[in-house]
Amino acid sequence: MVSWANSGGRDLHVDLGRSLVPGARGTKDALIAGLRDAARSGRLVPGTMLPASRALAADLGVARNTVADAYAELVAEGWLGSRQGAGTWVVGTAHRLEPPRPRGVRVTPVHNLMPGSPDVSEFPRSDWVACTRRALANAPHEALRMGDPRGRPELREALAEYLARARGVRASADSIVICAGVRQGVELLVRAVGGPIAVEAYGLHLFRDAIAASGVTTVPIGVDDDGAVVGELDDLDVTAVLLTPAHHNPLGMPLHSSRRTAVVEWACRTDGFIFDDDYDGEFRYDRQPIGALQALRPEKVVYLGSTSKSLSQALRLGWMVLPEGLIDPVVEAAGGQQFSVSAIDQLTLAEFISGGYYDRHIRRMRTRYRRRRDTLTSTLSAFDVGVGGLAAGVNALVTLPDGAEPEVIRRAGQAGIALQGLSLMRHPDAGVDVPDTDGLIIGFAAPAEHAFVPAVSALCEVLRASGL
Secondary structure (H helix, E strand, C coil), X not given: CEEEECCCCCCEEEEHHHHCCCCCXXXXXXXXXXXXXXXXXXXXXXXXXXXXHHHHHHHHCCCHHHHHHHHHHHHHHCCEEEECCXXXXXXXCCCCCCCCCCCCCCCCCCEECCCCCCCHHHCCHHHHHHXXXXXXXXXXXXXXXXXXXXXXXXHHHHHHHHHHHHHCCCCCHHHEEEECCHHHHHHHHHHHHCCCEEEECECCHHHHHHHHHCCCCEEEECEECCEECHHHHXXXXXXXXXXXXXXXXXXXXCCCHHHHHHHHHHHHHHCCEEEEECCCCCCECCCCCCCCHHHHCCCCEEEXXXXXXXXXXXXXXXXXECCHHHHHHHHHHCCCCCCCCCHHHHHHHHHHHHCCHHHHHHXXXXXHHHHHHHHHHHHHCCCCCEEECCCECCEEEEECCCCCHHHHHHHHHHCCEECEEHHHHECCCCCCCCCCCCEEEEECCCCCHHHHHHHHHHHHHHHHHCCC
């Protein structure tokens, strides 16, 4: 007999049929065995509150004393705890053996210098909660149903205004499609346009993986001091090119103005598309902001952005500003419904942007990240490394002497430092004309404020121990 106990405000699944093991003398023994197995296996974790004995007895169709006696025996064994007025809960037992730790489990790093993450300790929680309340109070009932497959109109309208003002994007609410981060946006675009897709020889490996998972080939093009070598596109048979033109990921330079013009001309000439990944365009320090490539030719360039660098990767909120001819194919690729991103989160972000909270947060964090960048640069000047990619963004590229990257990565892991090697970003098919540079990508935005200096100090110890 399999029963669901759901009275008294708590649900508890008890599989009595499975628990009637050899030697069980009846329902009480089966219930004891079932609860003990659930606690031992971890299905019921320590602290889980159990239903009152009366409620569980009613749902199982057994006498209340049967449940009470089962609870009492498991309390005596140490699996459950109980106190008058407080109920009964799972505590485990001091006599059971902990399962062996699987080999290869990675210990949580002490110092987080991983690229691509903002300082989430500075997430504007109170403003976000206030915006959620206002958004829900003002939202129509239909906002809580499956709506426009492009996403909530409130967010698309707020983004159209913000992107035009802050990034020079030529957008309307109708041209924007909300997605669960830029990776999903790239996946939808690839399904819509097919392949092969050209990518920068150094670029985010997650996008290469996403494109490959869609069954599409990526073809690398070179990168030099002026950014992606877009002239190589003329020799390739590709449907689109994925670029980071405002601030190359991970090398840090902007795409030269002549190459911006050239790649747009390539797209017009070949009927191809450009995917403009503006992954950290809000954060610039020593230069005038570089506008989105999309503004040069909106009918050939897709603009991609998200909250992953500005607020939190966990929000999974991204957007695409699409040429008119790609809107329907992308919506169709998504299944024709908006189900990937919470409507409530969309409404909240719309309120957060339109109320000016987003701009204020960006300006505040821009000041803080610039200070961290300067501290990192100054500290690393004592070592035999190069530091680049610093005019904008939340990452720094630390170049190392040839052959040093594996040793530094190994020592960093032993020291509890989470960071990323540059080699992971190099396309496996990159040619010999693309330098195979050793380096680290340091996310100076990732640590909390109090943890930043200790993280940099730990990195310095690793570099020192590596002979640098």
